[in-house]
Amino acid sequence: MNGAGPVHIVGGGLAGSEAAWQIAKAGISAVIHEMRPGHKTDVHQTDDLAELVCSNSFRSDDAEYNAVGLLHEEMRRCRSLILAMADENKVPAGGALAVDRDAFSGAVTRTILKEPLISIERGEIDGLPPEDWASVIIATGPLTSAPLAEAIQQLTGEDSLAFFDAIAPIIYTESIDLDKAWFQSRYDKPGPGGTGKDYINCPMNKDQYLAFLSALREAEKAEFKEWEENTPYFEGCLPIEVMASRGEDTLRYGPMKPVGLTNPHTGAHEYAIVQLRQDNTLGTLYNIVGFQTKLKYAEQSRVFRMIPGLENATFARLGGIHRNTFLNSPRLLDAELRLKAMPRLRFAGQITGVEGYVESAAMGLLAGRFAVADISGESFLPPPETTALGALIAHITAGADGDTFQPMNVNFGLFPPLEKRIKGRERKKGYTDRALDHLETWQNPTVAAE
Numbered sequence: 001m002n003g004a005g006p007v008h009i010v011g012g013g014l015a016g017s018e019a020a021w022q023i024a025k026a027g028i029s030a031v032i033h034e035m036r037p038g039h040k041t042d043v044h045q046t047d048d049l050a051e052l053v054c055s056n057s058f059r060s061d062d063a064e065y066n067a068v069g070l071l072h073e074e075m076r077r078c079r080s081l082i083l084a085m086a087d088e089n090k091v092p093a094g095g096a097l098a099v100d101r102d103a104f105s106g107a108v109t110r111t112i113l114k115e116p117l118i119s120i121e122r123g124e125i126d127g128l129p130p131e132d133w134a135s136v137i138i139a140t141g142p143l144t145s146a147p148l149a150e151a152i153q154q155l156t157g158e159d160s161l162a163f164f165d166a167i168a169p170i171i172y173t174e175s176i177d178l179d180k181a182w183f184q185s186r187y188d189k190p191g192p193g194g195t196g197k198d199y200i201n202c203p204m205n206k207d208q209y210l211a212f213l214s215a216l217r218e219a220e221k222a223e224f225k226e227w228e229e230n231t232p233y234f235e236g237c238l239p240i241e242v243m244a245s246r247g248e249d250t251l252r253y254g255p256m257k258p259v260g261l262t263n264p265h266t267g268a269h270e271y272a273i274v275q276l277r278q279d280n281t282l283g284t285l286y287n288i289v290g291f292q293t294k295l296k297y298a299e300q301s302r303v304f305r306m307i308p309g310l311e312n313a314t315f316a317r318l319g320g321i322h323r324n325t326f327l328n329s330p331r332l333l334d335a336e337l338r339l340k341a342m343p344r345l346r347f348a349g350q351i352t353g354v355e356g357y358v359e360s361a362a363m364g365l366l367a368g369r370f371a372v373a374d375i376s377g378e379s380f381l382p383p384p385e386t387t388a389l390g391a392l393i394a395h396i397t398a399g400a401d402g403d404t405f406q407p408m409n410v411n412f413g414l415f416p417p418l419e420k421r422i423k424g425r426e427r428k429k430g431y432t433d434r435a436l437d438h439l440e441t442w443q444n445p446t447v448a449a450e
């Protein structure tokens with residue numbers, strides 16, 4: 001296969017570097033087009049590939065009980081460059097995999113520079129990639145430069161590309177107390193494709209509402225970064241605490257309006273109601289409708305557990321609002337991360353609507369493998385949904401709802417339920433055991449068949 005290609009990769013971040021590595025290891029050439037240092041982003045500080053823009057942590061490294069730890073392990077087994085360099089440059093961080101950031105990105109850069117099948121061209125791609133680039137991976141990340149973002153938006157449509165995420169907290173369905181909450185759509189409307197019982201509703205009486213309101217107003221908030229301050233989230237997508245500060249009834253007439261809903265446990269019409277909407281096809285995750293927030297993470301857990309029915313809620317992800325360029329992948333991408341409207345363009349990294357360093361690199365790994373399969377004419381099936389890699393790609397390309405799509409990090413709520421019901425912590429072990437078992441079969445199908 002030596003000499004085939006090249007695959008053009010736009011963006012030399014975590015996803016782009018990983019994709020290039022996977023392609024080169026299959027004997028195919030890759031060109032990384034990276035705009036730094038000539039053209040900078042608002043947050044990158046160096047010229048290095050795979051620069052970590054904020055924390056130096058790849059989060060938990062526990063492959064037995066944690067979904068991101070499992071993703072680490074799966075990527076190691078798939079010979080990920082990013083995981084190998086992280087392991088080589090790790091610093092003590094308890095159960096987390098944290099790295100010396102300069103040593104890490106320096107090592108990724110040197111390793112790629114030494115790889116004869118990868119070349120790096122420094123310069124911004126300021127529109128759709130040239131037509132004679134037959135195979136392209138766009139991995140330009142949450143801070144994709146404006147001209148390229150605009151070109152993608154023109155190709156795919158106005159609502160297809162977001163420039164900010166506005167994430168409401170997402171909760172594991174099983175942790176919601178249905179002795180207090182109940183399933184019902186407003187006015188029992190089935191709507192298109194619904195049942196009339198599509199939302200989970202959490203009731204509040206007046207005292208509970210007022211206590212919740214003051215907790216929201218007083219809770220500690222995270223600040224916008226200076227370069228994010230002029231965010232266009234205003235009005236359309238106000239943080240819940242901003243709505244709370246506008247007046248006593250703003251929330252009761254907004255996302256917490258109680259009309260059209262009756263509490264079946266008491267028969268009462270409630271003073272205010274918090275609604276949760278199904279977040280994935282499996283129904284294992286629900287998001288709190290209209291609760292995008294800039295509250296600090298610890299404050300979110302504390303304040304949102306004041307909601308009746310959510311006292312013991314476990315969060316698959318907490319809310320946030322950030323500058324973040326991402327595609328409406330469930331609508332736009334096929335199962336192999338190709339843009340349906342222009343299949344020579346494949347996407348990888350945070351721009352596909354995953355969230356986090358590891359998840360971004362994971363989508364780079366898969367995009368690289370898909371590109372190799374296209375060029376070599378071999379078939380490459382995505383990893384099964386029971387693995388962390390497979391659950392993540394299935395979520396962004398199919399499982400998530402295109403109407404409400406927001407970036408997602410890996411969590412067990414994305415995995416199909418276990419065949420056997422196991423309770424508590426051991427259920428996590430059930431997921432990870434099954435994942436690594438299925439990953440092995442996926443990697444060695446012939447051995448498994450013998």
Ligand SMILES: Cc1cc2nc3c(=O)[nH]c(=O)nc-3n(C[C@H](O)[C@H](O)[C@H](O)COP(=O)(O)OP(=O)(O)OC[C@H]3O[C@@H](n4cnc5c(N)ncnc54)[C@H](O)[C@@H]3O)c2cc1C
Nearest residue numbers: 011013014015035054055125140141145349350356357360
């Ligand atoms: C401010 C901020 C803080 C974050 N903090 C964390 C965190 O602490 N932990 C975490 O897990 N995740 C964090 N993330 C989310 C995400 O994991 C990282 O952004 C991650 O780097 C995404 O990887 P990527 O490869 O998709 O994009 P990036 O690593 O950003 O790589 C994209 C590359 O493309 C280049 N590029 C952009 N446009 C063009 C163009 N037109 N032509 C050529 N090159 C281009 C950029 O210069 C960049 O090098 C953060 C995101 C942001 C914006």
